[in-house]
Every structure is written in structure tokens, then in C-alpha cells.
Amino acid sequence: MVEFQFTEEQEMLRKAAREFAEQVVAPLVPKMEETDETPEEIIKGMGERDLLAVTIPPEYGGLGLGHVARVIVLEEVARVSVATAMMLQVFHLGIDPILVFGTEEQKKKYLPALARGERLATVAVTEATGGSEPTACQTEARLEGDHYVLNGRKVFITDVHLADVQVVFTRTGEKEFTTFILEKGMEGFRPGRYEHKVGMKGCDTGELILDNCVVPKENMLGKPGDGLKVALAGISETGREGIAGCALGLLQACLESSTKFANERILYGRPIAKLQGIQWKIAEMAVNLEAARLLTYRAAAMRDKGQRCDVEMAQAKYFVTEAAARAAKDTCDIHGGYGVMNEYAAQRYLRDAQVLIPSAGTSEIMRIVIARAALK
Amino acid sequence: MQILVLVKAVPDPERANEITLDPETGTVKREGIPLVINPLDRNAVEEALRLKEEKGGTVAALSMGPPAAEGPLREALALGVDRAVLLSDRAMAGADTLATARVLAAGARYLGDFDLILCGAESFDGGTAQVGPELAQFLGLPHASYVTSAREKGGLLEVEAKVEDGRKKLQVRLPALLTVSRELNRPRGLSFSGIVRARGKKVEVLSLADLGMDPSRAGVAGSPTIIGDISTPTTTRSGEIIKGDPEEVVDVLVKKLTEAGVV
CATH class of the missing domain: 1.10.540.10 (Acyl-CoA dehydrogenase/oxidase, N-terminal domain)
Known part of the structure; x- marks a missing residue:
């Protein structure tokens, strides 16, 4: 059923x-x-x-x-x-x-x-070489006695200045990658500069600098060499799911603000909601929102059942973020001149939507994942 | 302290614009609009929970309403009340404030003795502000309405309440009933852990038979109020342009405003 x-x-x-x-x-x-x-x-x-x-x-x-x-x-x-x-x-x-x-x-x-919310966590995989190719990772972890010494620099790390606990992806050999649980306050652990995005203002993003950071062996997640497994599992299921969830809310907000504005804005004596050109945009948003919900909640339900859902999450992430970006553009268009004014949220939706697209994998990467599964 | 708090299920104020009136039957049409806890009753629940946290005891929530009123009561359980009881019976439908208060009084007696009964000063939908005081009267309790602050001191409540042109301070002997204003406190939000903690708790549903109450004293049958007419007020605006030199225009304007009773 x-x-x-x-x-x-x-x-x-x-x-x-x-x-x-x-x-x-x-x-x-x-x-x-x-x-x-x-x-x-x-x-x-x-x-x-x-x-x-x-x-x-x-x-x-x-x-x-x-x-x-x-x-x-x-x-x-x-x-x-x-x-x-x-x-x-x-x-x-x-x-x-x-x-x-x-x-x-x-x-x-x-x-x-x-x-309890007393401590916060984040994950740090991406480096200046990119996030979609984790094997290009240059952050190095070297075993020295009973501890590892980490050196490197992560970028685009969300919550980096806030999180007390950070799961960090490193290279431990030529083709060996390992993840560690790092804590704020460890020697050589330093959140770096704040990175400012076009949207999602107020969402903390920045660099993580590891300068001879000393990490006890027992802070390793899994075994040496498990790094890719750990990083990919997190990104492909939890990360994509999370971004799809964010995009769902954005789509909902676009639909709400568009319908409100269209019903209130009078042009030639009647609300612009009466104009078919506006109605088509609203209809697109409404149907995309429903489809987006079905894709995302289905994938999340699979996750709850313990089923593999990386491809379903990629489908959801791709569809919902792209739909949200289109909806945000339409929302701005419906708002006309007000769509580019800071007093209205429409412009924020447009900027936020663009930040969702590369997060947890670009639309191109998502389509590679989806196509690979379809072509199998 | 044993506290009873009245929780009315009302249509979500956020969607108030969807509420329409049926002039033929004289009723309010609110189908399809989700029910929520009456906003001022959230202040009453908050005060009850704070008193419980401070002085110990239990908090029970009581409501009269259709089966769908179970939802808001479940929310009350998630907010932290210990017990939630819904009085629901077809014969309770169509009650005016008197029949409502009579049924709630029967419900309160059924549940036992309370040191304090709290409810919102008025409901978002009906807005009569009558049910609280009527219930106090039925139960023979002293009451204060539109309470903005309350402090218990040796069996006495020191209360501040809103009156038309200011505030009054009074002392109320317990047990008592207070109807509360929004200034009283800032209601806590629903928390996820509260929702999870309330998982095992059920809303108890009681009928008139459970209360041992005669159906002729409840609902439409027990309501002396007859609604003569119900209508949506219409407001019309009209514009008028007064022409002439400034002094003349001002004179005409002042005259018109005086005639309209505005100045």
C-alpha cells in the first residue's frame, strides 16, 4: 500500500x-x-x-x-x-x-x-580543489605514535565557526582516505575566514584551517581507509536529503508570496491573479511543489526503512532545487519592480535558490548519478 | 496545586479570511479550516504549566467541542498538561455561552476539585468573554477577568486585571477562576520532545451520559439565546474632492468632519 x-x-x-x-x-x-x-x-x-x-x-x-x-x-x-x-x-x-x-x-x-543542542556539529569535506571530487583531497593526516597530525585547509564549510564537533575528511595515504572527529579547542584547529555567499545571508560559512592539528587515534571514524565511504554516505543520503528539504520550503514560500502578491496587486482595475500569464506561473509552482514533495518524502521514507536511497535522493535534490530556482525567478517576475526591492522577500528567494544548486553536489553531478543508475 | 485549564478549539486565526457566514442558518461556516488552541487559552495553559513547575501539582485541560477538537487537546498534552478531557456529544452542539458553561461546569465537577481554573478571557471566534465568568458562577467560585498578572501568596491570589480605562489590583481567595489576557505571559512553543513525551497520553472523551446530564440542559435545547440575524458588515468608502482656495476648502472640510462626528 x-x-x-x-x-x-x-x-x-x-x-x-x-x-x-x-x-x-x-x-x-x-x-x-x-x-x-x-x-x-x-x-x-x-x-x-x-x-x-x-x-x-x-x-x-x-x-x-x-x-x-x-x-x-x-x-x-x-x-x-x-x-x-x-x-x-x-x-x-x-x-x-x-x-x-x-x-x-x-x-x-x-x-x-x-x-541537547549544547554542542553543534558539522562536516568538512570540500577543499579549494572542489567538493565533488573528494579524492583530490590535499588535507593530510600523518600517524605519529598514538595520534594523527592533520594539515590542510577546508573551504565552504557550513557552520564552521559555530560547530564544536567537526567530522573532517583527510588523506592518509596515496589512495587512502580517513575521517576523524575533530573538536573545537584541539591544538592546531582553527576556523578561518568567513566566506560570504550571494544568498543565505546569516548562514555561517567559512574555512577550516588545520595547522599541525593533533588528533588522538580514537577519534578516527571507522578504520583507516574508510574515509570515502563515510564522506559519500553522508553527502549522498543526508546531505542531498537536507538540501531537498530546504528547497521544498523555499518553493512553498515562493508559491505563498506569489499568490499573495498576485491577489493584491491591482492592474487595470483587477488583481493580476486574473491574468492568464500570471496563472501559468502559479500553476507551474503549485505542481512542482507537489512533485517535489512526493520525490523528497518518498526518498526520506526509504531512508527511514533502511533502504538504499542515494539515487532517489539525487533525483529529489536535482528536481527540487531546480524547481525552486525557477519558482524564485517567477516569483520575482510576478512581483515586477518590487521583485528586485529589498523590502520584498522575492529577491532573497532568488539568491537563496542559487546557493542550493551547488550545495551537496551540482545539478550536473546529480544527473550523472541519476543517469548512471538509469543506464545500468 | 490542582489546576484546570479550559482549552477551546477555534479555527486557525492565520486563516481567518476563509471563515464565512451562512445568513440562512445563522451559523459560522468554518469547514476545512484547521482547529487550533484559542490564542488566549495558550496563555492560560502557559500560566498553569508555570504554576505547576513552581509549586508542583497537576494540570488538566478541559474542552467542549466536536470530535475534531481532540487535535488542539493533543497539542495541550504535548505542551505539558497531564490530562486532557473533551466533552463531546451531538446534543452539545449549537450551545450558547450559558449551555456551554453549564456543560463545562459538569465536566469540571466530574474531574474533581481544583485550586485554580484558568481560561482565556475570550475566544478568537465567538469573542463573548462570558463563558469563564459563567462557569465560575456555576461552580460558586470567585473570579477575575482579563488578568494580566497573578501571584499566589498564602492561599490568596494577588491579581492585576485590565479594565476599560486602566488596570485594577485585587486579591482573590482560592479556589478561584481567572480569565487571562495576552499580557499575562509569553506562551511556550510546541517542542519536539513534548510531542514525543505525549505519545502515550490519550484525550479522554466524555458524553452527556458520562456526565449524568440531561440533554435538555445542553446544546441548542439548553440555550436561551436566539440569534436574530447574522451578517457580514459592509464598509463602503466614498471620495469627495473639495475645490476652491485653501481657506475656503479648510472651512468646508472642518464643517463636513464636524457633521460626520469625526472632530
């Missing part, structure tokens, strides 16, 4: 997420847009309302609500602020490798504080 309905509990989670977004996040959006800084209240609020505990199992202090719930939360937060949803999705992404590949000791050490 195919179920196309959320459970009562999931509906209530959506409501709780919407309350957080509207009460805590929405009033801070103008400040984030203006300063490109992350307000403390947002991070604190995420912790207080358990947004970080969603995917962590109860035995490690989380709520174990799973991935459909995760997407619901991301969709609702992104509807108000894609920047905030992006930070949230990357916190989940930082937690995931520990959950999947961590030893019992590592899980017990890190997960409870992450679930």
Missing part, C-alpha cells in the same frame, strides 16, 4: 517547526540579511526546541523521529529562512557519520550533548 498522508504526530511536528520558524526565526531574518551574521537566538532556539535531536536515537538522548520528520522540519524552517534551514541541515549532516560509523564510545561521548 502507498500512504500519502502524514501521521498525526508528523503534523504536530510540522506545527512545532512552523512555530519555531515564525516566532523565533522570522523576526531575525532582516538582521541576518543586513549583517550576514548568525544570531545567537537562532542557535539557542534550535537547541531548546529539540531541532537538533530529531535524527538521534533515544538511547543517545535524541528523539529518534527519523528522516521524514527531519525533512518536515527543514521544509518549515526554510519556508521562513533558507539560511537557518541550511545551518540546521548541516548540523544533522555532522551528526550522521558519528551515528552510522561511530564506535559505541564515540556515540556515547558526542551524541547526547549534540541532541
Whole structure:
């Protein structure tokens, strides 16, 4: 049987997420847009309302609500602020490798504080050589006695200045890659310069500098050489899912602001919503939103069932982010001159949508993944 | 402290523009609009939870409404109330404030003794502000309406409440009923852990028979109020351009505004 309905509990989670977004996040959006800084209240609020505990199992202090719930939360937060949803999705992404590949000791050490929102996590794979080719990684980890010494530089790391726990991808041999759990405060661990994006203002992004960073052996995730497995699992399932969730909320926001404006804006004596040219754009957005939801929630439901879903996640990520970018452009167009004014959110949607496209893999990479599976 | 809080399910205020009136039947049409906890009742729930956290005890939530009112009560459970009871019966439908208060009084008595009963000062949809005081009267309790702050001191509540042109301070002996204003507190948000904690809790549903109440005292049958007419107010605007030299125009304008009773 195919179920196309959320459970009562999931509906209530959506409501709780919407309350957080509207009460805590929405009033801070103008400040984030203006300063490109992350307000403390947002991070604190995420912790207080358990947004970080969603995917962590109860035995490690989380709520174990799973991935459909995760997407619901991301969709609702992104509807108000894609920047905030992006930070949230990357916190989940930082937690995931520990959950999947961590030893019992590592899980017990890190997960409870992450679930309580007292500590934050992120993942650092991308380097200046790019993110889609992790084997080009130049960050090196060298075994010296009972510890590793890491040297290198990561870029485009979301939440890098905020996260206390960072899962870092390194090279440990010519063709050997290994991931480690790093902590803020470790010798030689230093978040670097802030990187400013065209959109998602207020979402922390920047460099991670590792300068003879000393990491105990027990902080390794999996075995030496497991690095690619760890990094790819996180990006292909958790990362793509998260970006698709963010794009869903953006699509929803586009549809809401477009219909509102079209109903209110009077031209030649009647609302522009009466014009067929506007209606076609609205119809496109509405049908894309529905299709986007089906793709994303199906993939998330597969994830909850423990099924392999990397291709489904790629399909969702590709479709939803591209649909969101088109919807954002149409939203600006519907708004006419107001579409390029800072007083209206339409221009923010357009800028945010473009940041979603390369995040967790460009549309070209997604299509390579999808085509590879289709051609098999 | 044993606290009872009244929770009314009302159409989501965010979607208030979808509410229409049926002039033929004299009823409010709100089909398809999700029900939420009446906004001021969220303040009442918040105050109840804060008092419980401070002084211990339990908080029960009570509502009268259609089966769909279970949703908002489940939300109350997720917010942290210990018990949620819905009074729901076909014979309760169409109640005016008197019949509503009478049924709620029966429900409150059924649930036991309370030190304090809290509810929103008025509902978002009906907006009569009558049910709270009527319930207090049925239960023989002292009450204060539109409360903006409340502090318990040795069995007495020191209360500040809004009146038309200011605030009044009063002392209320417990047990008592307070209807609360939005200034009282800032209601907490629904938390995910609250939702998960409330998983095992069920909303108890009681009928008139469960309350041992005669159907003629509830719903339409028990309501003396007769709605004569119901209509959507229409507002019309008209523009008028007054021409002439400035002094003349001002005189005409002042005269017109005076006639209209504006100045």
C-alpha cells in the first residue's frame, strides 16, 4: 500500500517547526540579511526546541523521529529562512557519520550533548580543489605514535565557526582516505575566514584551517581507509536529503508570496491573479511543489526503512532545487519592480535558490548519478 | 496545586479570511479550516504549566467541542498538561455561552476539585468573554477577568486585571477562576520532545451520559439565546474632492468632519 498522508504526530511536528520558524526565526531574518551574521537566538532556539535531536536515537538522548520528520522540519524552517534551514541541515549532516560509523564510545561521548543542542556539529569535506571530487583531497593526516597530525585547509564549510564537533575528511595515504572527529579547542584547529555567499545571508560559512592539528587515534571514524565511504554516505543520503528539504520550503514560500502578491496587486482595475500569464506561473509552482514533495518524502521514507536511497535522493535534490530556482525567478517576475526591492522577500528567494544548486553536489553531478543508475 | 485549564478549539486565526457566514442558518461556516488552541487559552495553559513547575501539582485541560477538537487537546498534552478531557456529544452542539458553561461546569465537577481554573478571557471566534465568568458562577467560585498578572501568596491570589480605562489590583481567595489576557505571559512553543513525551497520553472523551446530564440542559435545547440575524458588515468608502482656495476648502472640510462626528 502507498500512504500519502502524514501521521498525526508528523503534523504536530510540522506545527512545532512552523512555530519555531515564525516566532523565533522570522523576526531575525532582516538582521541576518543586513549583517550576514548568525544570531545567537537562532542557535539557542534550535537547541531548546529539540531541532537538533530529531535524527538521534533515544538511547543517545535524541528523539529518534527519523528522516521524514527531519525533512518536515527543514521544509518549515526554510519556508521562513533558507539560511537557518541550511545551518540546521548541516548540523544533522555532522551528526550522521558519528551515528552510522561511530564506535559505541564515540556515540556515547558526542551524541547526547549534540541532541541537547549544547554542542553543534558539522562536516568538512570540500577543499579549494572542489567538493565533488573528494579524492583530490590535499588535507593530510600523518600517524605519529598514538595520534594523527592533520594539515590542510577546508573551504565552504557550513557552520564552521559555530560547530564544536567537526567530522573532517583527510588523506592518509596515496589512495587512502580517513575521517576523524575533530573538536573545537584541539591544538592546531582553527576556523578561518568567513566566506560570504550571494544568498543565505546569516548562514555561517567559512574555512577550516588545520595547522599541525593533533588528533588522538580514537577519534578516527571507522578504520583507516574508510574515509570515502563515510564522506559519500553522508553527502549522498543526508546531505542531498537536507538540501531537498530546504528547497521544498523555499518553493512553498515562493508559491505563498506569489499568490499573495498576485491577489493584491491591482492592474487595470483587477488583481493580476486574473491574468492568464500570471496563472501559468502559479500553476507551474503549485505542481512542482507537489512533485517535489512526493520525490523528497518518498526518498526520506526509504531512508527511514533502511533502504538504499542515494539515487532517489539525487533525483529529489536535482528536481527540487531546480524547481525552486525557477519558482524564485517567477516569483520575482510576478512581483515586477518590487521583485528586485529589498523590502520584498522575492529577491532573497532568488539568491537563496542559487546557493542550493551547488550545495551537496551540482545539478550536473546529480544527473550523472541519476543517469548512471538509469543506464545500468 | 490542582489546576484546570479550559482549552477551546477555534479555527486557525492565520486563516481567518476563509471563515464565512451562512445568513440562512445563522451559523459560522468554518469547514476545512484547521482547529487550533484559542490564542488566549495558550496563555492560560502557559500560566498553569508555570504554576505547576513552581509549586508542583497537576494540570488538566478541559474542552467542549466536536470530535475534531481532540487535535488542539493533543497539542495541550504535548505542551505539558497531564490530562486532557473533551466533552463531546451531538446534543452539545449549537450551545450558547450559558449551555456551554453549564456543560463545562459538569465536566469540571466530574474531574474533581481544583485550586485554580484558568481560561482565556475570550475566544478568537465567538469573542463573548462570558463563558469563564459563567462557569465560575456555576461552580460558586470567585473570579477575575482579563488578568494580566497573578501571584499566589498564602492561599490568596494577588491579581492585576485590565479594565476599560486602566488596570485594577485585587486579591482573590482560592479556589478561584481567572480569565487571562495576552499580557499575562509569553506562551511556550510546541517542542519536539513534548510531542514525543505525549505519545502515550490519550484525550479522554466524555458524553452527556458520562456526565449524568440531561440533554435538555445542553446544546441548542439548553440555550436561551436566539440569534436574530447574522451578517457580514459592509464598509463602503466614498471620495469627495473639495475645490476652491485653501481657506475656503479648510472651512468646508472642518464643517463636513464636524457633521460626520469625526472632530
